[in-house]
Amino acid sequence: MGEGREMYLVVYNAGMTIASVLCTASVVFTLLNRGLSKVWVGAGQMFVVTQWLALLETVHAAAGVSKSSAGTAFAQWFGKSNVLLAILCFVPELQNSWATALLMFVWSSSEVVRYYYYLLTIVMGTTIPERLTWLRYTIFIPMYPIGMLCELLIMVLARPHIKGLHSVSLPNALNFGFDYQAFISALVWVYPLVWLPMYLHMFKLRAKKLGDGFRDKLKKSQ
């Protein structure tokens, strides 16, 4: 079980690293060749596929294949999917916005570092290059807030375009109703409140991973 599990996680994380590299590359190439407004047209489809594959992270956590918590994994997947799969895929008016292009770059480049780090932790264990550890626990400092602000901006800009989208209205047999536009309006207020503790948590992890003798190790390796 142990070895098969490891092998599987290596394949998965390697695949996701490659997918994220491809996402980043297509963002950069479309940006340079066709301009800011065409980034979604050029790279959007690849992001959608990668995001659906990322749902497996929640499955892994729930099934005990990985050690992370299923709740946190799903919350992160849901937050990103809400913007990518539920808004950007459905609102053409936002697809050519600069916020979309910036967000796609921030998302994919952060994921490259994250998946590559996971991959090497499994393959190399404690002998993982210190500089990669440093990058993994440093790059989030600018990336997280930029990503969050872009996501927030997209939700605000989407509001007028999503009336009736993904919504269920009464009457129906289960007496259930859902107003996605109202949900987004509420989420805009809740988002930063949920996001801030996660951001601060990353700093705690950073102190744990990069503190205590990390600098010495880094110097030695240079």
Next chain:
Amino acid sequence: MKLRLEFVSSHRKGKSKPPNGKFIGEVDLGEGATVGALKEYMKKIRGYAYCRQEWRKQPTSVVKDGLEKRGDLVKGKDEEKLSDLGVKDGDVLCFKDLGPQIGYRTVFIWEYLGPMVIFPLFYLYPAAFYSQQRGAPLRTQTLATYYWCGHYAKRILETLLVHRFSHATMPIRNLLKNCSYYWTFAALVSYFVNHPAYTPPLGGDEAYLNACLALACLFQAGNFVCHVMLTNLRKPGETGYKIPRGFLFEYITCPNYTCEILGWLMFNLATQTAWGYAFMLAGAYQMCVWAQGKHRRLKKTFGNKYPKNRYVVLPPFL
């Protein structure tokens, strides 16, 4: 009895206040010292209310990474002697501040009062919540509102008159957690039950509605009987576990939960809302967890003497 008192040594990160194993004082509480005397002393010198105080014996063994295994809890009624709880002369006792506490009874009343007030708001003032106009309420909506309020009125009365809480308290932030659970579900269920476009099951068939709610009331009555029997299980002053006998207890370990779950099932069959079913499932899950804990505890305590044929909570599945 001479004792040395220390703050509990805490290795958990961010919980280093008060400092590890910090000395509080040495005290001679005299012959036959009680739990109350110890707590009174702590209250006098440090100002912690009785219910905030948790006492343990000094940890005696190390588990791993220098982390100590927690010492045994020194817990008893105020009038119990420390020597009866295994505390010896010259022992070291470790103190932990449990934080601000609130009584179970107070929490229960607040968490049940909310749904009782929130649910009828949607029924009585639809204009304030819905953009569509609503005419005269349907029979289903009227009876559902009465049933819902009656259910929580019963819970409040039981809290006041039936349940025994002794001095039990919980951390004050549980109040917020519990209230948001009950209040939010009450608002969601009521919003859809009293919606102008609400569709009653079977077109609001009267016989069906009456049958469902009558059964729901029957289950509530069963739940009430179980609660009274549980209260009378121990005579005043008695402590320790006892095997409940008679009525539904002959077949199920926690029939009070069985009745509660089936009561909500009947309410949902009568009203048919997605959120109502979600509320039932969330509650049922929690009650199954509790029931399993109780079943295990009873089996562990009584071994072969605990009747084997009893289901945990949901016959024939569990």
